[in-house]
Amino acid sequence: MCxxxxxxxxxxxxxxxxxxxxxxxxxxxxxxxxxxxxSFSIFLLSYLLAGGDVLLTAxxxxxxxxxFDENFLMSIATTGAIAIGEYPEAVMVMVLYQTGxxxxxxxxxxxxxxxxxxxxxxxxxxxxxxEGRLVKCxxxxxxxGDIIVIKTGEKIPLDGIVLDGCASLDTSALTGESVPxxxxxxxxxxxxxxxxxxxxxxxxxxxxxxxxxxxxxxxVEHASTKKARTENFITxxxxxxxxxxxxxxxxxxxxxxxxxxxxxxxxxFQRALTxxxxxxxxxxVISVPLSxxxxxxxxSKCGILIKGSSYLEALANPDSVVFxxxxxxxxxxxxxxxICPVNMTEEELLKYTAHAESASTHPIALSLKExxxxxxxxxxxxxxxxxxxxxxxxxxxxxxxxxxxxxxxxMYNIDFTGTNTTGTxxxxxxxxxxxxxxxxxxxxxxxxKQAVCSLKKYAKNIVILTGDTKTAAQKVQKELCIDxxxxxxLPDGKVEKLEELLxxxxxxxxxxxxxxxxxxxxxxxxxxxxxxxxxxxxDAAIEAADIVIMDDRLxxxxxxxxIARKTLRIVKQNIAFALGIKLLFLLxxxxxxxxxxxxxxxDTGVALIAIVNAMRALxxxxx
Numbered sequence: 227m228c229x230x231x232x233x234x235x236x237x238x239x240x241x242x243x244x245x246x247x248x249x250x251x252x253x254x255x256x257x258x259x260x261x262x263x264x265s266f267s268i269f270l271l272s273y274l275l276a277g278g279d280v281l282l283t284a285x286x287x288x289x290x291x292x293x294f295d296e297n298f299l300m301s302i303a304t305t306g307a308i309a310i311g312e313y314p315e316a317v318m319v320m321v322l323y324q325t326g327x328x329x330x331x332x333x334x335x336x337x338x339x340x341x342x343x344x345x346x347x348x349x350x351x352x353x354x355x356x357e358g359r360l361v362k363c364x365x366x367x368x369x370x371g372d373i374i375v376i377k378t379g380e381k382i383p384l385d386g387i388v389l390d391g392c393a394s395l396d397t398s399a400l401t402g403e404s405v406p407x408x409x410x411x412x413x414x415x416x417x418x419x420x421x422x423x424x425x426x427x428x429x430x431x432x433x434x435x436x437x438x439x440x441x442x443x444x445x446v447e448h449a450s451t452k453k454a455r456t457e458n459f460i461t462x463x464x465x466x467x468x469x470x471x472x473x474x475x476x477x478x479x480x481x482x483x484x485x486x487x488x489x490x491x492x493x494x495f496q497r498a499l500t501x502x503x504x505x506x507x508x509x510x511v512i513s514v515p516l517s518x519x520x521x522x523x524x525x526s527k528c529g530i531l532i533k534g535s536s537y538l539e540a541l542a543n544p545d546s547v548v549f550x551x552x553x554x555x556x557x558x559x560x561x562x563x564x565i566c567p568v569n570m571t572e573e574e575l576l577k578y579t580a581h582a583e584s585a586s587t588h589p590i591a592l593s594l595k596e597x598x599x600x601x602x603x604x605x606x607x608x609x610x611x612x613x614x615x616x617x618x619x620x621x622x623x624x625x626x627x628x629x630x631x632x633x634x635x636x637m638y639n640i641d642f643t644g645t646n647t648t649g650t651x652x653x654x655x656x657x658x659x660x661x662x663x664x665x666x667x668x669x670x671x672x673x674x675k676q677a678v679c680s681l682k683k684y685a686k687n688i689v690i691l692t693g694d695t696k697t698a699a700q701k702v703q704k705e706l707c708i709d710x711x712x713x714x715x716l717p718d719g720k721v722e723k724l725e726e727l728l729x730x731x732x733x734x735x736x737x738x739x740x741x742x743x744x745x746x747x748x749x750x751x752x753x754x755x756x757x758x759x760x761x762x763x764x765d766a767a768i769e770a771a772d773i774v775i776m777d778d779r780l781x782x783x784x785x786x787x788x789i790a791r792k793t794l795r796i797v798k799q800n801i802a803f804a805l806g807i808k809l810l811f812l813l814x815x816x817x818x819x820x821x822x823x824x825x826x827x828x829d830t831g832v833a834l835i836a837i838v839n840a841m842r843a844l845x846x847x848x849x
Contacts, residue, residue, distance in 0.1 A: 241279065245324045248276035252317045269313035277304060277320030296506040299468070303499040307822065310492055315822050319503065326830020348439065349383035349417060355427070365417075365434040376426045382419045385437045386428035388412065393424030455539060456514060456797055463510070471505035471812075478816055493818070500815040503825040509804035513836035514797055520843030521793030528846055529776035530786045537772040540755040541790035544685040545735035546727050547783070548749075550720075551692035551702055553589065553742040554759050555780070556668040560593035563649060564665035575662045579654045582620040582627040585610050590650060593666050613637070615693050615716030617652075628655040631695065631714070635660070648701050650694055668698075670705055677780035678706045684787050685738075689727065691720045691749070720749050728754070740783060746770075757783060785849055793843045800836045807832045 251272040260268060274281075277300070284297035300323055307316035353360045355373040365383040368374060373389065376382050382395070392410035397419050406422055409415055415428060417439035434440055479498035483491040518535035525532050532538050549555050567575040580598035583591035584607055595602060611619040616637065617630015628634055635642050635653050642653060642660035649667040653660070678688055690711040692699050699713035712723050727737050739746070739753035747770040750756030758771035759778065775782045811828040814820040820828070 248272045303502040306499045349381045352383040385432040386430045390427040394422040396420040500822045509833040509836040513800045513840045517797045517840040524846040531774045540736040542794045545731035546687040547685045548689040550741035562597035563667045567662035581622040582629040673781045680784035
């Protein structure tokens, strides 16, 4: 298996000068044709200049117990060539190998640099306001509640709220969107954005370790630890493949001279050495993870953060795509559209319901408070009890108030008359008596229909899991042509339905769940790939989801699937190409058609072609 850390270490100390010197000495020796022992000495000097570091690395790895890597294969093949007097061949193999490694390293470096540029959101400093003057300091030193100033052209180093000023922010590094966002006093801003114009004074709401930019960088840095099944297969394959080809090379050197009359040991020994050089599995071991890394980088360019290649693989073959409704398929901007009181005025019904919901941050509760027109007096509210998935029980002005769905009133044996009005219905009972209902409506997102239509090309089943009423859920289902909807679900009900879908899915296909990342944390975690929609800045979203869409656009989900499918195609192309060429050249090397020089060209050439192909995963312009 290729040793990437050794590659990087060796290539940091560029071997260009040594290899050039070795090449010059090698050419001089070829033309001057010195006699022994000078011939051996000159070629040995050239060999050590070109491949001394390879020999040293092989020795170190053997001492560490890592024997079967490419350094070992190259060392044993070239020292064997020297042993049988093929000095020029041994030197040229090392020169060609080091040249291939250099270009291979440059290709990998370019790919990694492209991804680094895409995620270049780490702030360098913060302008901290202290005693009326600005002090430039590290973002790590800024505390919650501190005041920082962001000048034109600077990155916002920490999450916060604008206290003063207005500006246009470049959010492209976070969302992939080129359209600037206008912000002014009172609005929240996120670290990683760039201030295009104006000057902002911001009160810090999160320390750097908890800020959006820090969470995102941590997520990207750890993406490579969550490997796809294909990557794990290649790692295991290389672990068994390399010892197997070493055994085959030994058998190739020993059996034919013993079994075939007149077969020269030196010829078959040379073929065995050639076989070893060809067998290096670099193209597979490097290009496959690099393809996944490129796919993750390409997705980040589009404002889609993927936590690891295993989730990229899960995205490529969805069996079902499951959506939460509120805030995911719909805008989550609720408005009170109807108030129907019983034995009281509209104002009284709204007042009691808004006060009961005053402690909640749910969008429905916020819409009730907005309709009430003023901040509810929390001193009048006590004994608040959140009844999960059903509503709220609270004491308001000494009266027991129930506010929630039908099930809540049924739990407390309240007689009431239901309604089939479209929207979310909040039923209210005061002191055990039904007091009426309030209708709250939400709107479907602008790109929801287009996104669902696109997803039907990839998934056989589009599903909604929601705690909302059957009427409201079916309205969205009809509007977006969703296949299946499960309404009025408690959080554990959503988990139950998702488990059913996971059991029913086809082999090697996945169930994707798309939610808001906070209320849906259990199902986001349970799904093969959990996508948090429009949850930028939410710690719960970044923690629970496997994929985070950096803005609120549902159309990014089909884009993510396209990127995943393209990446998987590239991975399969590289596997087929590398194994196909490798097997062909192993056969040709074994029967003596390919020499050791050709073997090196085959090995490094295949690796370079596979790496260049892997870098295509970064390109998302035509996705």
